[in-house]
Amino acid sequence: MFKILKYSFMDLMRSRWSYVYFLFYLVLGFVLFFLNSNTTKAVITLMNVIILLTPLIGTIFGVMYFYSSREFTELLLAQPLKRSTIFAGQYLGVSFSLSMSLVFGIGIPFVLYGIFTSSAIWDFTTLLFIGAFLTFIFVALSFNIALLFNDKIKGFGFSILLWLFLAVVYDGLFLLSLLIFDDYPLDKLALGATLFNPIDLSRILILLKLDISALLGYTGAVFQKFFGTPLGMMVSFALLSVWVILPVVIMLFQTRKKDF
Amino acid sequence: MKKQRFFSIVLTALLIQTISARQITVGTNREYTSISVAVSGADAGDTLFVLAGLYKEAGLVIDRPLTLLAEKGAVIDGQFHGHIIDIQSDSVVVKGFIVQNVKKSYTKDFAAIHTYKSKHFVIKNNTLRNVHFGILIEKSKYGIIRKNAVIGEAVKEASSGNGIHCWHSTHLQISENHIQQMRDGIYFEFVNDSKITGNISLNNVRYGLHFMFSNDNRYTKNRFENNGAGVAVMFSARINMLNNYFGLNWGSASYGLLLKEINDAEIIGNTFYKNTIGINADGANRIIFTGNIFDNNGWAIRFLGACYNNKIINNNFLHNALDISYKGKMNGNLFDRNYWSEYTGYDLNKDNIGDVPYRPVKLFSYIVNQTPETIILLRSLFVDIINFSEKVSPIMTPDNLKDNRPRMKPMENNDKS
Numbered sequence: 001m002f003k004i005l006k007y008s009f010m011d012l013m014r015s016r017w018s019y020v021y022f023l024f025y026l027v028l029g030f031v032l033f034f035l036n037s038n039t040t041k042a043v044i045t046l047m048n049v050i051i052l053l054t055p056l057i058g059t060i061f062g063v064m065y066f067y068s069s070r071e072f073t074e075l076l077l078a079q080p081l082k083r084s085t086i087f088a089g090q091y092l093g094v095s096f097s098l099s100m101s102l103v104f105g106i107g108i109p110f111v112l113y114g115i116f117t118s119s120a121i122w123d124f125t126t127l128l129f130i131g132a133f134l135t136f137i138f139v140a141l142s143f144n145i146a147l148l149f150n151d152k153i154k155g156f157g158f159s160i161l162l163w164l165f166l167a168v169v170y171d172g173l174f175l176l177s178l179l180i181f182d183d184y185p186l187d188k189l190a191l192g193a194t195l196f197n198p199i200d201l202s203r204i205l206i207l208l209k210l211d212i213s214a215l216l217g218y219t220g221a222v223f224q225k226f227f228g229t230p231l232g233m234m235v236s237f238a239l240l241s242v243w244v245i246l247p248v249v250i251m252l253f254q255t256r257k258k259d260f
Numbered sequence: 261m262k263k264q265r266f267f268s269i270v271l272t273a274l275l276i277q278t279i280s281a282r283q284i285t286v287g288t289n290r291e292y293t294s295i296s297v298a299v300s301g302a303d304a305g306d307t308l309f310v311l312a313g314l315y316k317e318a319g320l321v322i323d324r325p326l327t328l329l330a331e332k333g334a335v336i337d338g339q340f341h342g343h344i345i346d347i348q349s350d351s352v353v354v355k356g357f358i359v360q361n362v363k364k365s366y367t368k369d370f371a372a373i374h375t376y377k378s379k380h381f382v383i384k385n386n387t388l389r390n391v392h393f394g395i396l397i398e399k400s401k402y403g404i405i406r407k408n409a410v411i412g413e414a415v416k417e418a419s420s421g422n423g424i425h426c427w428h429s430t431h432l433q434i435s436e437n438h439i440q441q442m443r444d445g446i447y448f449e450f451v452n453d454s455k456i457t458g459n460i461s462l463n464n465v466r467y468g469l470h471f472m473f474s475n476d477n478r479y480t481k482n483r484f485e486n487n488g489a490g491v492a493v494m495f496s497a498r499i500n501m502l503n504n505y506f507g508l509n510w511g512s513a514s515y516g517l518l519l520k521e522i523n524d525a526e527i528i529g530n531t532f533y534k535n536t537i538g539i540n541a542d543g544a545n546r547i548i549f550t551g552n553i554f555d556n557n558g559w560a561i562r563f564l565g566a567c568y569n570n571k572i573i574n575n576n577f578l579h580n581a582l583d584i585s586y587k588g589k590m591n592g593n594l595f596d597r598n599y600w601s602e603y604t605g606y607d608l609n610k611d612n613i614g615d616v617p618y619r620p621v622k623l624f625s626y627i628v629n630q631t632p633e634t635i636i637l638l639r640s641l642f643v644d645i646i647n648f649s650e651k652v653s654p655i656m657t658p659d660n661l662k663d664n665r666p667r668m669k670p671m672e673n674n675d676k677s
Binding site: 047048052167168169171172174175178179182186187190194200203204207215216221223224 | 512536558559581627630631633634635636637638639640641642643645
C-alpha cells in the first residue's frame, strides 16, 4: 500500500495542478499579509476561503485524478495486489498531496510573518488541521462518486452537486427549518444540524476559537458549552474522523464489488 | 449704592467667619487623636486638618458644616462596621483621605462616604479601597464629587456595591473620578440636572454607568471600558451623551450603550470600539445620533421593538460585522449622510455623496433579530448569497430603511476623546 501511496503521491507532486494549488495558497497568504499585517484578521479571512475552497478542490481533484489515472489503476489491478491496498494507497496519495499544498502554501507566509510569536498560533493550527480534515473527507466522497459512475460527466456533475449541497443548500434548509420551528427551543436542533455537515462543523469550530464568537450570543453559549469542553472537542473531532472513515470504508467496499 | 452695601455686608460676614473658624489638627501626639472626637469638639465652619496615620473610625458622623482635609497618607479604617464617613449636614468638605474596609451587607448599602440630605458638599481627591459602596449620595443637592478613586474587587453582582451611587438627588457634578471593578461604576436613580464629566469606569461587573428614572442629565468625555455592559440608560428623558468612549464591552450579552425606554436624548460624538453590540435600543424615541464612530463592533446599532423618530445622521460605521439590526416591517427612523464602510456604490458627480442609496439592514441581521438561533449560520456562504439577493431587491426588510445620501469617505472628526 505504501508503495502505491508513494507512486500516487510522487505522481501528483510532479503534476502541475498541485503546484498551482500550492501557489494559489502561497499568493493568498502573502496578499493577506500585504493588505493587513494582523494575523488574527488574516485567520478570519482565510477561514472563509478554506471552508469553501478545500472541499471544492478536494472534490474536483479527487474525481479528476480517479478518472485520469484509470488506465494505471487497471494496470495495477492486473497485478497480484489486494484491491483495498490499491485504492487506499491512491486515496491517501491524493489527500496527502492536497493537504501538503494547503499546509505549506498557507504555512510559509504565516511563518514568515511571525505566527510563532503571535497569539493566533492555536487558531491557525486549528484552521490548518480542519483544512486537512476537509480535504480528506471530500477526496473520499469524490472517490465514491467516481467509483459509482463510469461516465466522467456524470461523476463530475454529481461531485459538484455534493459540494453545492453541503456548502450552500444544506445551510439554506437549515435556516428554513430554524425559521419554521421558531416557536420551539432550537439550540439542540441547531447543534445537531451542524454536527451532520462537515463544512458547518468546521465553520463553527473555527468561529468559536475567534473572538467573533461573542456575536453568537445565547446560541453561541450553548455551542461554547458543548465545544468548549474537552468532551465536545473530542466529539467534534471524532465526528470529523467519522466523516473520513465512513466514506473510505464504503469506497473500499465498493471497490471489492465493482467490475472493472 | 445698594449693591455696594450688599457686598460690604457679605465681605464682613465672610471676614467674621474666617476669624471665628478655627483650624484643628488631628494626629498622634496632638490635641485630638481621633477624628470623631475632633468633630464633636468643633464648631460649624471649622477646618480639621488630619495628619498622616491610621485612624480607626466606625461611623464617623459629620453633623455640622466642617472641612476635613487630610495630609497625604491619612487613612480612615472603618473596620467593617457600616458607613465610615457619614455626612448629615450642609457644606461639608472631605478631601484627600484614604478610606477603607466597609462592611459587606446583603440587606443594607454601607458606603465609605455617605451623604444624607446634604447640600453643597465637596468630596474630592479621596481613595476608597475595599468598600461595599464607594460614595453613596441620598437626597442631596449641589454636591461636587471630583477626582476620587474607587477600587473594588467585585466578582458577583449580588455581593457587591456601586462605585458612586446617587439616589433622589439633583444638581450633582461628578467629574474625573476613577472607578474600577465595582458592580456599577456610577449609578443614578431619581437624579436630575446633574453632570458627569471625564470619569473613567473600568472592569465593573455590571454597568460602567447606569441611569434609572433620571432626567435632564448630561455625561461627557467619560471612558467606559471592559465593563459587564458599558452604560445603561433606562426610563429616563433628555439625557445628553457627548464625546464618550465605549470600548471593549465584549461578551455574549454585552453592549456599549443600552437604551431602554429613552426619549429625547442626544448621542453626539461618541466612539464605540469593539463592543459586541454598540448601541442596543429598546423603546428609544426621538433620539439624535450624530458624529459618532462605530468601529469594529459586532452590531453597530441594534434596534429592538418600538424605536421611532430617531435621527441617525453623519455617523461613521466602520467595519462592523452587522451595521444595523432592525425588527418589524415599518421604519420611522431617518438615516442620512452616514459613512458606511461596506457601501459599494459610486459617486459620478464627485460630490462625496454616493449616488445609490445604502441599505444598512442586511437580510441576515433581520432574520437574526427574528430568530436569534439563526446566528449560528454566520459567515456561511448561503448567508452571503441571500444578503446579496436582498440587497439587489429588498423583500423582507422595510423598503424605506435606507440611507439616501451615504458618504463616500469617512467623516472627519477631530474630537476623538
